[in-house]
Amino acid sequence: MKFRSLGFHNFRNLTDSLIPTDTHHVVLVGNNGQGKTNFLEALYVLCYGSSFRTPHLRDMCTHGKKSFYLSAVVETDDGSNQQLLFRYAQGKREIRIDGKEIRDRRDLIYNIPCIVFSHDDIEFIRGTPESRRRFFDQTMSLYDPLFFDDLRRYRVVLKQRNAAIKEHYHTLIPVYDKQLAIVGMAIQERRKIAVEEFNSIFNSLYSAVAQTNSEMHIMYKPSWDDCKTVDDARDKLAKTLERDKKLQTTASGIHRDQFFVMDGKVNFAQSGSTGQMRLASLIFRIVQIDTYRKKTGKNPILLIDDVLLELDVTKRGLFLDQLGGYSQAFFTFLPEERYFSKIGNSAGLTYSVENGEFLST
């Protein structure tokens, strides 16, 4: 998979244009606020139908505009061209692949595998349990459509159960308990396996780039830790129903699972420095890429946004060594950054970005 070109209209601060991207890597160089991240965001929106920066599509319209559209030509794995279109207007999104409208985002997310390295990734390490849960859910959804489907079903049923509690539809709650237990236990089992697989490479990758001896690993604490079977989870929900009624919400289940980043027996979020946490968050993404590659046999497209800034030159080199294969990569850099030795050796396009305009250099 490779983006051959990217077009945008009324998108953020970018000047309406069509930019060729038909190379193995594309480098965007510019000062802050010029449009580098907006370019990556446009690619991401075409891959997943949503942004990695905002949950509101309207935020992506150019100031003063109410709609935007993005288009791209993508080279698929068999060498043919695919036309992608994303349009946002009147509060609605429209996504088309080769002219055919995509009604369920599920049909889009497996089209172009793309992984973004963003500045906010540090929240995987120091942020709330939810941010780590989101990371693992995203990692697993990338290669496992059934997991993605189970997660979606679980969320819908959970919302219905909470509504049933609030609206006093108590006769429905045993039905929701059964559904939550079946889907939830399937998710819990697969999360356990995913964490084991993650741990099998996380520490060695981190130690290699950080050049330290560490004992980094993820500790998974399921909310239903004491449940072995679907019936156990169902019993647990039934037993805690009175508490749930008081709280007006479902207080146990896989939506409350916790993931801790540990260095030996110490919680890394409390012991690690900002630089170490930044590096660990980069390694999270590398593991995500590695897992995707092993599970699917395919290389993803990478969007790497300014995250190398806080690494010294040696660590940058080590980081790039660990990236492994990718079908295409987009990097953003500040003008004064010295980074090019490794990336600059292979054929690629470099754009200078200024005021939303892209000049090939």
Place this chain on the structure above:
Amino acid sequence: MNALETMVKQLSRLPGIGPKSASRLAYHLIKTDPHYNQLLAESIATIQDLIFPCSICGSYTETDPCPICSDPNRDRTLMCVVEQPQDVITIVASGSYNGLFHVLGGALSPLEGIGPDKLDIANLVKRIDEGTFQELIIATNPTEEGDTTAMYLRHVLKGKSLTISRLASGLPIGGDLEYADRLTLARSMRGRVNFKE
């Protein structure tokens, strides 16, 4: 607001019709044959007087009981439960089913304020108690709400001497595996059935 704006506003309240489609329809009606407009207006004005729910099964009919409930040739040991009246037409058109129907009038969804009290479950239980049914086929949609409704019905009908079944789901007939979407294929793999001789 002028007549055209009023018409666009009213048309855009219909399901599946946005402001653009409503505007296109309105302009079409302005220039079309006036006789057609008259016929359309009359059929809209009288539809609710002529079509009403069957007092037995709840599907739409012009006679009460409906032709299906009053057909002596249908198998009265089979009952198929559906969410909406239009589901009855779809199943009848398949030609694969010759039993009776029961329309629930929706699927359970507390988020939308639809609890068991909003569906026609009481009449379903009454019909089963008073009828000669041996099998109940739950044909609610394969959505979370449809699944919940199916499981709830199963719970309500527990203990009754009745076989309860649910429609199968999976790969479309006559399609190549390579064209099936990944999720449908993954779900079909999970829900695979024993291949008996």
